[in-house]
Amino acid sequence: MSNPMEQFNIQPIIPIKAGGYDISFTNSSLFMVLAVVVSALLFAVCLRKRTIVPSLSQSVPEALYEFVSNLLKENAGMEALRYFPFIFTIFLFVAFGNLLGLLPYSFTFTSHVAAVGGLSLIALLFNICIGIKKKKWGYWRTFMPNGIPMALAPLIMPIEMISFLSKPFSLTVRLVANMTVGHIMLKIIAGFVLALGVGGVVPVLFNSCIVVFEIFIALLQAFIYTVLSCIYLSDAIHSH
Amino acid sequence: MPQLDPTWFISQFFWLCICFFTMLFLMSKIFIPKIKDILDQRQRKIDDYLLKASQIKEQAEASLKKYHEALAQANAQANLALEQSRKEMNDYIAKKQNELAQKLNTKLSEGEAQIKEAREKALKEVQSMSQQWAMDIVGKLELSQIKPDDIKQGIKNVVND
Numbered sequence: 001m002s003n004p005m006e007q008f009n010i011q012p013i014i015p016i017k018a019g020g021y022d023i024s025f026t027n028s029s030l031f032m033v034l035a036v037v038v039s040a041l042l043f044a045v046c047l048r049k050r051t052i053v054p055s056l057s058q059s060v061p062e063a064l065y066e067f068v069s070n071l072l073k074e075n076a077g078m079e080a081l082r083y084f085p086f087i088f089t090i091f092l093f094v095a096f097g098n099l100l101g102l103l104p105y106s107f108t109f110t111s112h113v114a115a116v117g118g119l120s121l122i123a124l125l126f127n128i129c130i131g132i133k134k135k136k137w138g139y140w141r142t143f144m145p146n147g148i149p150m151a152l153a154p155l156i157m158p159i160e161m162i163s164f165l166s167k168p169f170s171l172t173v174r175l176v177a178n179m180t181v182g183h184i185m186l187k188i189i190a191g192f193v194l195a196l197g198v199g200g201v202v203p204v205l206f207n208s209c210i211v212v213f214e215i216f217i218a219l220l221q222a223f224i225y226t227v228l229s230c231i232y233l234s235d236a237i238h239s240h
Numbered sequence: 241m242p243q244l245d246p247t248w249f250i251s252q253f254f255w256l257c258i259c260f261f262t263m264l265f266l267m268s269k270i271f272i273p274k275i276k277d278i279l280d281q282r283q284r285k286i287d288d289y290l291l292k293a294s295q296i297k298e299q300a301e302a303s304l305k306k307y308h309e310a311l312a313q314a315n316a317q318a319n320l321a322l323e324q325s326r327k328e329m330n331d332y333i334a335k336k337q338n339e340l341a342q343k344l345n346t347k348l349s350e351g352e353a354q355i356k357e358a359r360e361k362a363l364k365e366v367q368s369m370s371q372q373w374a375m376d377i378v379g380k381l382e383l384s385q386i387k388p389d390d391i392k393q394g395i396k397n398v399v400n401d
Contacts, residue, residue: 008242010252021250028248029255036263043271050278052285058278065275085268093263113243114252122260176243 004187008111008180027107028115035096035109064092071226076234083233086126091226093119098179098218102211110221111179113172120168123229127236134237142235167232171225178221182214363399370395 014025046057054062068088072080080087094110101108109115131139143160144153189207193200374391 005241010242010245010248012251021254022247023251023254024248025255026248026251028252029259032255032259036259036266039263040266040271043267047271047274047278050274052278052282054278061271061275062279065272065279085264085272088272089260089264089267092267093260109252109256111243112252114249115256118253118256119260122257180243 002187002191004184004191007107007183007187010112028109028112031097031100031107031109032115034100035093038100039092039096064088068226071223072230072233075227075230076237079237080230080233083126083130087226087229087233090119090123090229091222094175094225095219095222098222099215101179101183102214102218108179108183111176111183113176116175117168117172120171123171123232124165124168127232130233131236167228171228175221175225178217182210182217186210186214367395367399370399 011027012024013027013030016023016025043061046061049055050058065088068091069081069084072084072087097108097110097115100106101110128139131142135141143157143164145156145160148156186207189203189210192203193207196203371388371392374395375388378386378391
């Protein structure tokens with residue numbers, strides 16, 4: 001039985017070096033590009049003929065738009081709708097990354113700390129930029145909750161900062177852990193298929209069920225990631 | 241764990257930035273405006289239909305109100321006409337009754353006068369005949385002491401009683 005962790009190995013496809021840094025195009029990069037290409041193609045095809053009464057294909061991007069838009073309105077208010085493209089892109093990028101990773105012989109870039117952590121970092125920086133743009137120097141009040149005496153500031157502010165910086169960390173760990181565990185489970189069960197011979201039908205059936213479950217998990221994790229991003233965005237806009 | 245191998249961190253982050261911002265650009269500049277545009281068009285269409293529906297409803301309510309007003313007016317006119325007809329009918333009946341009563345009274349008076357005349361005539365005839373018969377009887381009985389004037393007076397008294 002092969003090592004279930006092998007599926008997470010990064011293989012360079014086009015080696016690239018720039019300024020002493022290795023920015024090779026890898027299998028992870030390929031699936032990131034595929035996530036962009038597939039989502040763009042899907043949207044382009046579905047929105048080819050736009051009609052007032054939507055066709056089945058047109059209603060797919062519309063439903064996604066309405067879904068993420070409602071999510072943003074519920075979690076961050078109407079004011080946050082100006083940042084809808086960012087949140088919508090996060091949702092699609094994570095969802096397509098998760099779903100493409102479920103295809104046989106594919107690579108799940110959302111199971112990698114660097115990719116998801118990078119995305120969380122982008123979201124964090126985006127929130128900080130919005131917070132500073134909106135509140136200027138008052139943004140520092142984010143780390144000093146209302147009603148706390150100034151004497152406690154040296155104690156409270158570092159705690160609040162750690163809490164603030166742990167947000168992308170928790171986002172990353174949640175998504176990476178879910179994706180990693182799901183794929184390891186699929187790989188281990190798939191390893192039993194050949195080992196059991198005719199009895200391998202059982203793990204095949206079991207794996208089929210797990211795949212359906214994993215599709216659900218992939219969408220659920222994209223949803224959770226987006227909801228939390230909306231909440232963090234709401235904190236940047238409305239906090240304290 | 242390959243996930244924790246820092247060899248590919250920079251590469252992954254680099255390609256993540258490229259892919260994510262490309263996707264953000266495609267979404268924000270191409271696809272989201274397209275979806276937003278069609279959703280806005282649909283919303284405008286729905287709003288238009290709702291507005292039209294509310295206008296038609298208002299028109300229908302106004303028509304219904306006019307219909308009720310016209311119905312009430314027609315009823316009032318009908319009642320007025322009915323009342324007028326009834327009054328005219330009553331007046332006509334009263335007039336005809338008066339005319340009939342007058343005619344009957346005239347006829348009655350005429351009848352009474354005719355009866356009176358006939359009665360008087362009959363009495364005269366009876367008186368004349370009685371006188372004739374009494375005079376004939378007196379003549380046949382040769383009662384000379386009874387004079388014709390006495391007979392006349394006697395019969396007249398009897399008839400007048």
